[in-house]
Amino acid sequence: MARLKKAEKIFIVRCLAQFMSISDVISDFKEKFNIDVSPQQVEYYDPTKAASADLSQEFIDLFNEARKEYINQPLHNIVGANDIVQLQILSDLLVSKKGNVVMSIKLIDQIQKIVKGHYEKKFEITGKDGGAIKTETEHSQRPAMYTPEQLAGMSAQELSRLAINGKL
Known part of the structure; x- marks a missing residue:
């Protein structure tokens, strides 16, 4: 089990506050800090889990504040929430999946649903x-x-x- 510095602990708490899965936190942590952490070590910093029973109040407050910021952020901050961006991504996928008939039909159906929403x-x-x-x-x-x-x-x-x- 790696001994973590305060900045590394804060990174884990913020990731968990943004509803990231433990495996995603582990891979992002490995990529950013080049340190291996166990799932149990990451779970310790999630105050919604029983494993964090003796987590310091500082990290609990940080978790609650980060989660509140994440939930209350404006919708326009999320790239995929924009219809035009969604249509562009689906269009690019449609071109790349042209040989896959089933996937193409699903993509066309999703594109139609988004476009028809504009006309209602x-x-x-x-x-x-x-x-x-x-x-x-x-x-x-x-x-x-x-x-x-x-x-x-x-x-x-x-x-x-x-x-x-x-x-x-």
């Missing part, structure tokens, strides 16, 4: 004299038939999307 808008309308709120969903519909001029004005990506969805 919900409006809340109050009833007469402030009555019950009625929710209506509005779908933006594309025309069923396209003119040659409309098709000429579309990008290759839009044309392929229409073909994939069976609307061309």
Whole structure:
């Protein structure tokens, strides 16, 4: 069992506060500090586990503060939370997995789910004299038939999307 310095202990506590698994903490710790630690040694620094019964209050407070910061961070700090980023990643995967039909179908389905979310808008309308709120969903519909001029004005990506969805 390696003897850890305070900075190394803080690293472990912060990783665990961010919901990292013990095996991920071990591999990140090995990569950063070039020191091998056991799963039991890492688990000791997680105040949510029984193994940390005699963990110092300093590390418990650090864990709680780090977890609170992690949970309360703005959503835009997470790269994958952006629809455009998700679509780009899925598009890159689709190109690389072109030979795998099952995976391609799953990727196309996921792309469609993200894209269709952009076309749905919900409006809340109050009833007469402030009555019950009625929710209506509005779908933006594309025309069923396209003119040659409309098709000429579309990008290759839009044309392929229409073909994939069976609307061309």
